[in-house]
Amino acid sequence: MNNLIIKITRVIKYTVCFSLLFTKALSEDSSEGEKLYLSHGCYSCHGYNGTGRYPLANDISGIMTSEELFTMFLRLRADLNPVSPSNSMPNYSKNVIDDSEAKQIYAYIKTFKDSPPQLEEIPIFKEMLDNSNRKE
Amino acid sequence: MGSSASAAAILGNPVSVQSEENRVNKNNSIPAPTQSSLERDVGDTRPPNTIDKDRAAIRPGSDLMVQVLKDLNIEYIAANPASSFEALQESIVNYGSPPNTTPELITALHEESAVDMAHGYAKSQGHPMAVMLHGTVGLQHAAMAIYQCYHDKTPVLIIVGRDDTFFRQEQTANDIAGLTRAFTKWDSQPESLESALSDIQRAFNEAITPPMGPTVVVLDTHIQKEEAGNLVIPNYQSPVFKKISRNQARKIAKDLLEAENPRLHVGRLRTPEGIADAVRLAELTGSSVRTSATAGPMSFPERHPLCGNGGKIDHDYILGLESDGKDASIQGPTLLSNAANRDLTNIGFGFIREPVIPPRRDLSGKNDITADAESSLPLIINEFETISSSDPNKVISNRIESYSKENMNTYQDELKKTLEKKRKGWNSSPVSLARLYSELWPMIKDLDWCLSSPTVFSSRHHVGMWDHNKPYSYLGMHGAGGIGYCIGASAGAGLAAKKRERIVINIQCDGDLNYTPGSLWTAAHHKLPVLTIMHNNRGYHQEVMYLHYMAGVRGRGTDRMHIGTTLRDPFIDYAKLAEAYGMNSEGPIENPDDLKAAFSRGIRSVLDGEPYLIDVITEPR
Numbered sequence: 124m125n126n127l128i129i130k131i132t133r134v135i136k137y138t139v140c141f142s143l144l145f146t147k148a149l150s151e152d153s154s155e156g157e158k159l160y161l162s163h164g165c166y167s168c169h170g171y172n173g174t175g176r177y178p179l180a181n182d183i184s185g186i187m188t189s190e191e192l193f194t195m196f197l198r199l200r201a202d203l204n205p206v207s208p209s210n211s212m213p214n215y216s217k218n219v220i221d222d223s224e225a226k227q228i229y230a231y232i233k234t235f236k237d238s239p240p241q242l243e244e245i246p247i248f249k250e251m252l253d254n255s256n257r258k259e
Numbered sequence: 260m261g262s263s264a265s266a267a268a269i270l271g272n273p274v275s276v277q278s279e280e281n282r283v284n285k286n287n288s289i290p291a292p293t294q295s296s297l298e299r300d301v302g303d304t305r306p307p308n309t310i311d312k313d314r315a316a317i318r319p320g321s322d323l324m325v326q327v328l329k330d331l332n333i334e335y336i337a338a339n340p341a342s343s344f345e346a347l348q349e350s351i352v353n354y355g356s357p358p359n360t361t362p363e364l365i366t367a368l369h370e371e372s373a374v375d376m377a378h379g380y381a382k383s384q385g386h387p388m389a390v391m392l393h394g395t396v397g398l399q400h401a402a403m404a405i406y407q408c409y410h411d412k413t414p415v416l417i418i419v420g421r422d423d424t425f426f427r428q429e430q431t432a433n434d435i436a437g438l439t440r441a442f443t444k445w446d447s448q449p450e451s452l453e454s455a456l457s458d459i460q461r462a463f464n465e466a467i468t469p470p471m472g473p474t475v476v477v478l479d480t481h482i483q484k485e486e487a488g489n490l491v492i493p494n495y496q497s498p499v500f501k502k503i504s505r506n507q508a509r510k511i512a513k514d515l516l517e518a519e520n521p522r523l524h525v526g527r528l529r530t531p532e533g534i535a536d537a538v539r540l541a542e543l544t545g546s547s548v549r550t551s552a553t554a555g556p557m558s559f560p561e562r563h564p565l566c567g568n569g570g571k572i573d574h575d576y577i578l579g580l581e582s583d584g585k586d587a588s589i590q591g592p593t594l595l596s597n598a599a600n601r602d603l604t605n606i607g608f609g610f611i612r613e614p615v616i617p618p619r620r621d622l623s624g625k626n627d628i629t630a631d632a633e634s635s636l637p638l639i640i641n642e643f644e645t646i647s648s649s650d651p652n653k654v655i656s657n658r659i660e661s662y663s664k665e666n667m668n669t670y671q672d673e674l675k676k677t678l679e680k681k682r683k684g685w686n687s688s689p690v691s692l693a694r695l696y697s698e699l700w701p702m703i704k705d706l707d708w709c710l711s712s713p714t715v716f717s718s719r720h721h722v723g724m725w726d727h728n729k730p731y732s733y734l735g736m737h738g739a740g741g742i743g744y745c746i747g748a749s750a751g752a753g754l755a756a757k758k759r760e761r762i763v764i765n766i767q768c769d770g771d772l773n774y775t776p777g778s779l780w781t782a783a784h785h786k787l788p789v790l791t792i793m794h795n796n797r798g799y800h801q802e803v804m805y806l807h808y809m810a811g812v813r814g815r816g817t818d819r820m821h822i823g824t825t826l827r828d829p830f831i832d833y834a835k836l837a838e839a840y841g842m843n844s845e846g847p848i849e850n851p852d853d854l855k856a857a858f859s860r861g862i863r864s865v866l867d868g869e870p871y872l873i874d875v876i877t878e879p880r
Binding site: 168170175202212216255 | 670671674675678679681682683684685686687688689691697698700701718724800801803804805807808809810811812814815816817818820821878879880
């Protein structure tokens with residue numbers, strides 16, 4: 124019985140240590156990722172909080188499914204010399220953002236959370252909707 | 260709010276000014292202005308009761324020029340003072356009873372701003388105001404703004420003073436108007452006072468006749484100062500607008516009557532009267548309507564019950580009014596029609612040169628008619644009334660009822676979808692532009708408002724949420740994308756709004772304001788009801804994105820694109836900038852929860868006749 128308790132305690136200890144290490148690594152990643160996110164201008168389309176014109180907050184689909192897909196997406200963006208000025212998402216080659224930096228940006232984006240109120244919880248929107256119904 | 264309080268202290272009020280009448284500026288011993296001189300400065304004064312017959316000037320030519328402007332109902336003339344029109348300026352502020360009224364002289368701190376004001380005013384009112392510019396140098400300062408008016412087909416009456424004495428030879432030229440001839444509609448340099456008077460009348464007519472645009476009259480100083488003697492001002496003849504023929508009007512009326520699902524595509528008309536006629540035609544014919552009211556001024560009211568697709572997409576007859584129409588399209592002449600008068604082949608710019616680059620999409624209907632839609636509308640209405648029964652048309656009234664119901668349903672569905680999108684980033688800091696527009700709308704919706712600034716850089720969040728029902732609800736874009744337009748055009752919209760209990764909303768991009776901030780002072784000095792809300796993303800954001808893309812293509816340095824594109828180190832304090840120009844202000848605001856109270860203060864100030872600026876730190880787009 125004692126052996127079992129010791130084994131369980133060890134498992135818990137290792138799990139906690141591993142979690143702490145992982146969290147610390149993620150935190151370091153996201154901290155570095157923040158600097159990269161801002162310096163490479165990701166904010167210009169995705170916003171300072173991932174809630175910009177092309178939002179990334181809360182995104183768990185598509186390119187945000189994994190680091191690999193995210194990195195692949197950065198590399199696969201169009202890299203043709205534009206005839207007209209383009210504000211599409213740029214191509215980020217390894218020269219510009221290497222794989223480890225891409226992971227750090229990915230980690231930072233994962234920290235974005237957007238929890239806006241529901242429509243009916245925003246009084247001005249509720250009033251607009253109520254008024255629109257009254258217009259009938 | 261600290262800056263607001265400071266601003267109030269600086270601005271003071273008439274009482275505090277009065278109490279300091281005898282205050283002396285110790286730095287230069289020049290007395291502070293008295294209450295009476297301040298009143299005179301804003302035009303609240305009376306002309307002398309008698310004219311001294313012994314003076315050297317009895318009936319100066321410039322008095323007659325001002326009378327012509329009065330007869331043309333020119334409400335305002337904006338200028339930065341200059342020697343080449345000193346005589347005309349003196350007449351504006353002293354001639355007439357009361358003087359300095361129609362036109363009232365508006366002090367602009369830059370010639371570009373003066374023309375921007377005229378641009379914003381004309382788009383609000385469908386009627387031009389005037390500007391005065393100083394010789395070669397003033398006209399060159401104003402050139403970019405004139406270019407934008409031309410592209411925007413906006414009427415502006417430009418007077419250029421020409422002093423061909425030896426006062427300043429650099430500031431005169433044989434043909435001053437030639438500097439901007441490629442992008443003005445008409446110009447003249449009259450050689451006599453009589454010609455000058457008729458040329459001002461013609462310049463007005465040319466400006467308001469499609470294709471509308473800026474026109475220039477160069478007035479020599481000696482003509483302005485000339486004694487008029489018994490010279491009579493020429494009779495003014497209104498311009499002739501090209502209309503469709505009676506046969507064309509009859510066919511359109513017949514097609515509208517016979518169509519099961521008629522539709523009107525209404526673009527930008529010339530005046531509010533034209534919009535009233537478009538509404539009349541839609542209601543008379545039971546047509547559904549597509550409007551351009553969210554893209555620019557002078558179009559069909561967006562929330563009119565017939566505005567929408569009426570639940571029908573199989574429209575069997577579409578009439579375009581200054582817009583494309585599947586079956587008939589009445590559109591005024593393009594700027595290229597003016598080519599014969601201008602040097603477009605050698606100089607020509609953009610879409611106003613020959614050969615011209617084809618438009619991006621074909622807007623032509625199969626029955627295009629080059630005529631002024633607004634002038635043609637009464638003919639169509641008249642023909643429709645003639646051929647339709649005098650009894651109420653049950654088919655049309657049923658269609659109106661059905662369209663109205665469908666349009667309301669569509670509006671309600673779309674509004675919910677629109678608002679759903681605006682929740683994103685609701686509590687974020689920097690402030691989301693969706694929240695900025697959302698917080699503002701409930702506070703202005705019951706007022707008479709005009710959105711004066713182009714909104715493409717602030718993501719056009721008014722569209723779908725705000726109701727664009729007035730000719731001036733949204734004044735549209737710059738004309739040619741030239742930056743520095745917003746605050747000047749907003750001051751011009753403010754001039755239009757001032758006497759009409761209207762307020763002006765200017766969502767002001769930070770980069771744009773730094774070109775021509777002097778219009779803040781003009782707004783404060785003339786007490787224009789303009790609420791400026793900074794979209795302060797601290798950069799030239801479009802260029803940030805362009806450069807990122809370019810660096811991405813070249814595979815290098817996407818972390819260096821802030822160089823030359825951002826406004827940091829140091830940040831610019833726009834509330835203090837406004838305060839320096841004498842405008843009440845506050846900010847910067849970074850917490851979205853602070854918007855509502857700030858907007859409330861701003862609107863209260865503007866309703867009291869004092870412009871106000873709120874600096875908001877925003878998301879890039």
